Amino acid sequence: MxxxxxxxxxxxxxxxxxxxxxxxxxxxxxxxxxxxxxxxxxxxxxxxxxxxxxxxxxxxxxxxxxxxxxxxxxxxxxxxxxxxxxxxxxxxxxxxxxxxxxxxxxATPLEALDDFTEVLNQKPHVEMVFGARVQLLGRQVHRKAARHYLGRVFATVASHVLTLAIYDTQCGAKLFRVTAATPQVFAQAFLSKWVFDVEIIARYLRFYKYDSKYVEGIIFEAPLRKWTDIEGSKLKVLDFFEAMRDMLRIYFKYF
Ligand SMILES: Nc1nc2c(ncn2[C@@H]2O[C@H](COP(=O)(O)OP(=O)(O)O)[C@@H](O)[C@H]2O)c(=O)[nH]1
Ligand SMILES: [Mg+2]
Incomplete structure (x- = not known):
């Protein structure tokens, strides 16, 4: 144990x-x-x-x-x-x-954890490390076209709602330094089903009195070396619309 x-x-x-x-x-x-x-x-x-x-x-x-x-x-x-x-x-x-x-x-290989923990070790002010799926030459980031474009629309809306210049809110690989904010952010059930990643960031913003510049400074997006669209996803196209609705709910609840 x-x-x-x-x-x-x-x-x-x-x-x-x-x-x-x-x-x-x-x-x-x-x-x-x-x-x-x-x-x-x-x-x-x-x-x-x-x-x-x-x-x-x-x-x-x-x-x-x-x-x-x-x-x-x-x-x-x-x-x-x-x-x-x-x-x-x-x-x-x-x-x-x-x-x-x-x-x-x-979809994000476990080896990326090395990069994430390295960021937390090297940058004491960083509280969150998020995987970012950016297709760059020399990296193996492969997303299906439809998922990629829907994802880009979603991420762009998310960055406007959050007022943060964030590229990829939805990657399922994230690490958080345990600080005074952490237990508060995770204390209560999320209102959203699929976009709780956005809601987590909204809660950090609320914790830090909506100081967007400060919160931008404590998030580190780590471009992944490898990301694979694994078959058998439970996400359906209809969920995209549900995600957009959840984003509106987040907007009205937190902003
Ligand atoms: N606990 C829980 N996890 C889920 C549920 N649906 C999906 N997941 C998990 O969420 C992660 C991502 O799921 P996946 O279907 O690959 O979604 P995608 O990668 O966003 O298309 C996996 O770890 C799943 O097991 C659910 O209803 N409950
Ligand atoms: Mg998946």
């Missing part, structure tokens, strides 16, 4: 939301990563999966209990709530120096 007193607990705790991931979860990739990174722990949140996700996770964590644990939610509550619960659990139980979340399909 992670050490409940925090004494030997990994200093980075990454929440991996899992809903019916039995067929997609790359257990081997996680197991290869564990011994190389004793400072990074994983909290897999099973969100009431109806498939074999729990037994796949149990096998994956067996023998690695010091850095891989499972949190089970009886009922499916959606990614936002699973991530939130995972982070609250990590903050209360493991006393980590940073927390984050990572999509279970490893």
């Amino acid at each position: 992670f050490d409940a007193n925090g004494a030997h607990a990994p200093s980075v705790c990454v929440v991996v939301p899992c809903y019916n991931e039995a067929n997609r979860l790359d257990s081997a990739a996680f197991q290869r990563f564990f011994p190389l990174h004793p400072e990074i722990g994983f909290l897999f949140v099973d969100d009431g999966s109806q498939d074999a996700t729990v037994s796949v996770l149990q096998k994956l964590c067996a023998g690695h209990e010091d850095r891989a644990v499972i949190l089970r939610c009886e009922k499916n509550g959606g990614k936002a709530e699973a991530v939130r619960r995972g982070i609250v659990h990590a903050l209360q139980s493991f006393n980590p120096g940073s927390v984050g979340f990572w999509d279970a399909d490893l």
